[in-house]
Amino acid sequence: MTDSPSSGEVASPEEVLAALHHELTARAEALRSGATVPSGGISFGKRVGEGTSIAIERFTDVAIHGQLLQQLTLVDEALARIAEGTYGQCTVCHRQIMAERLEVVPWAATCVACA
Numbered sequence: 555m556t557d558s559p560s561s562g563e564v565a566s567p568e569e570v571l572a573a574l575h576h577e578l579t580a581r582a583e584a585l586r587s588g589a590t591v592p593s594g595g596i597s598f599g600k601r602v603g604e605g606t607s608i609a610i611e612r613f614t615d616v617a618i619h620g621q622l623l624q625q626l627t628l629v630d631e632a633l634a635r636i637a638e639g640t641y642g643q644c645t646v647c648h649r650q651i652m653a654e655r656l657e658v659v660p661w662a663a664t665c666v667a668c669a
């Protein structure tokens with residue numbers, strides 16, 4: 555009897571990162587198209603509460619969009635490191651990044667000590 559991992563297939567970092575790239579791009583695009591919805595029909599002034607909630611939603615969308623793009627940059631950089639053959643190496647001290655860290659943060663560019 556061989557003890558097999560609970561999940562049959564183990565995705566390579568490249569597969570995980572490529573999937574992330576796909577998802578982040580799709581989400582950023584969805585947000586972008588949502589942000590361009592014309593704001594006609596929204597009347598401010600009567601109820602302050604409504605206007606405030608709309609403003610907060612907009613702000614959150616912009617913040618999320620920024621985070622998505624930031625994340626996308628990290629993912630793309632990790633994919634570039636895979637192509638270069640330096641993936642899994644800390645970009646600061648050049649030591650090997652712990653596998654546990656890469657499992658949780660596949661786009662990690664630095665080891666825990668340099669993070």
Ligand SMILES: [Zn+2]
Nearest residue numbers: 644647665668
């Ligand atoms: Zn380091």
